[in-house]
Amino acid sequence: MNTTKSVSKRYVFLAAILIVLAGGLVLLPKYQKHEGIEPEELLSKAISPERYISTDILADKLVNQDPSFILIDVREESEYTKYSLPNAINIPLKKLLDEESIPYLNQAQYNVILFSNDNFYADQAWVLCNRLGYKNLKVLKGGINNWYKTIINPPVPTEDMTSLDYELYNTRKAASMFFGVAYPEQFKVDKPIEVKKVAPKKVITVQKKKKKPAEGGC
Amino acid sequence: MGPLIPNGVIPYEWDSVLAILIGIAFGFVLESSGFSSSRKLAGVFYGYDFAVLKVFFTAAVVASIGLYYMDYLGYIRVAELYVQPTYLWGGIVGGAIMGVGFVAAGFCPGTALTSVAIGKIDAMVYVVGIMIGVFIFAEFYTLFQPLYEGSFLGNITVVDSFGVNPYWFIFILTIAAILAFYLTDLLGKKIKKVFY
Numbered sequence: 199m200n201t202t203k204s205v206s207k208r209y210v211f212l213a214a215i216l217i218v219l220a221g222g223l224v225l226l227p228k229y230q231k232h233e234g235i236e237p238e239e240l241l242s243k244a245i246s247p248e249r250y251i252s253t254d255i256l257a258d259k260l261v262n263q264d265p266s267f268i269l270i271d272v273r274e275e276s277e278y279t280k281y282s283l284p285n286a287i288n289i290p291l292k293k294l295l296d297e298e299s300i301p302y303l304n305q306a307q308y309n310v311i312l313f314s315n316d317n318f319y320a321d322q323a324w325v326l327c328n329r330l331g332y333k334n335l336k337v338l339k340g341g342i343n344n345w346y347k348t349i350i351n352p353p354v355p356t357e358d359m360t361s362l363d364y365e366l367y368n369t370r371k372a373a374s375m376f377f378g379v380a381y382p383e384q385f386k387v388d389k390p391i392e393v394k395k396v397a398p399k400k401v402i403t404v405q406k407k408k409k410k411p412a413e414g415g416c
Numbered sequence: 417m418g419p420l421i422p423n424g425v426i427p428y429e430w431d432s433v434l435a436i437l438i439g440i441a442f443g444f445v446l447e448s449s450g451f452s453s454s455r456k457l458a459g460v461f462y463g464y465d466f467a468v469l470k471v472f473f474t475a476a477v478v479a480s481i482g483l484y485y486m487d488y489l490g491y492i493r494v495a496e497l498y499v500q501p502t503y504l505w506g507g508i509v510g511g512a513i514m515g516v517g518f519v520a521a522g523f524c525p526g527t528a529l530t531s532v533a534i535g536k537i538d539a540m541v542y543v544v545g546i547m548i549g550v551f552i553f554a555e556f557y558t559l560f561q562p563l564y565e566g567s568f569l570g571n572i573t574v575v576d577s578f579g580v581n582p583y584w585f586i587f588i589l590t591i592a593a594i595l596a597f598y599l600t601d602l603l604g605k606k607i608k609k610v611f612y
Contacts, residue, residue, distance in 0.1 A: 213594045219481050220590035223583040226488060 234331045243328060250339040251311055253348045254366075257373040260284060267309040267336075270302060272323045283313065283345065284377070294323050304332045313338035313345075350374050419496055443530050452531040454522025454538060461519050463607045466600035473593045480586050494582075499571040506564050521545070 243249060259267065260283075269286040271278050278288040289299045291314075303310055310327075312320040312335065320337045327335050338345070347353075352370035355363040375381070420426045426434070450456050450467065459465025486492040518524055521542045523531060528546070531539030553560060575582045 209597075213597070216477060216481070216590050216594065219485075220477070220587040223481065223484050223488070224587045226583075 234329045240325070240328055244325070249324065249336055250317070251336045252339050253345045254370070256283075256311065256338060256345075257349045257370070257377075261373055261376050267311050268302060270310055270312050270323075272312055272314050272319050273342075277315070281342070283342070286313075289323075291319050291323055294326055303327050303335075304330070306333055309334045309336060311336045311338055313341050316341045316343055350377065350379055419492060419498075422496060442526075443533065446527055447530045447534060451527045452534055452536065452539070454531070454536075457524070457527060458519060458522035463603055464609065466597075466604060469600060470597055473596060477586070477590050477593045480589070484582060484586060499573055501571050502569040503565065504567040504569055506566065509563060517545075 269283050271282045271286040271288045272291045272294065273282075273288075274290050275288055278286070278290075282288070287302060289302065293299055294303075304327075310332075312323050312327075314320045314323075317337050317339060318341075320341060324335050324337050340347070349370055352367055352374065355367050371381070375384075421428060421431050421434075446452065449471070451471075456465050457468055460468040483492065483494060483497075487494045514524070521528070521538070523539060523542050525546060528539045528542045532543055557564075569577075574580060575585060
């Protein structure tokens, strides 16, 4: 009798612990848990230089009609209508979290390249989207300003620069022509090189008498 | 931080090793708490021993309370835990078959293996039965496939599908568990003792 009583006391105690713990879960003050990825992961992604794409690589992709990415212009609509990169989609920073912009940003099919005038607004958009756990996001380094400086109006290399700089300049120049920039030298008509007229040698062909098969005879 | 393996705290390659270690510990606890006895296990159906009910109900309640405390403190994320997918009719039919097997043999598959480990002949027969069942299922898979893969509801939980507050759900479950323990104790006292 004595043992059963102590056992049941123990059970009552254990049951009370369970109820208190479960009740504690109900009564605990709730707090807003942050959604999306961990802060450490966001930080490591933010430090990584891989999140930037340079204007040269972007120009190369555009020229080669790489289908693997979409361009998103996070500037205001008025700026977007004035000038933007070819085939860019306009999602102003304010509308970034709207429902209609989610299908562009939250997908695993394309790389998303965000850009603005410099990379500051694009970086903000990048952080917001990354916090939500969206994937394959990149920022155009330097934004449209840098695009203009490097691709549309590339600096002419001076004579003391290496041949690599000249190569880069030529590529950029060719890319800028692709995007519709006209260079004066394109329209310069080359002077026809004067070539001394050499009187063609007269070739005197001696007509050989054709041997005629013997006619007649027997 | 957790779950540990998906978040890379423990390398992925360790999961089989950990599974073996956890399995050994689980088998040891099952055996040492008397769960290798088919009479004890079947007692829950005849009403003379409710150890099975108590153990599994306690396990569920303790695990859920612990998980949600760890979730609250940020050690684990409940949303990242693996949830078994639900195949509704497959689950119902399979549960019925499993129940019949449980009553008839006095084992569930896990406890049968612990019994085999301590050399019980009925458990060995039971395990051979499992093998035959597996063989039949595999041979007639095309026949069972619509049931097996049909009525798929996804990786759902009670909390998600009914929109219940998980904390209240756990609290009510705990109360229900303790009530069940109390009532089964009363019931056990009324039913004639079976010695085994």
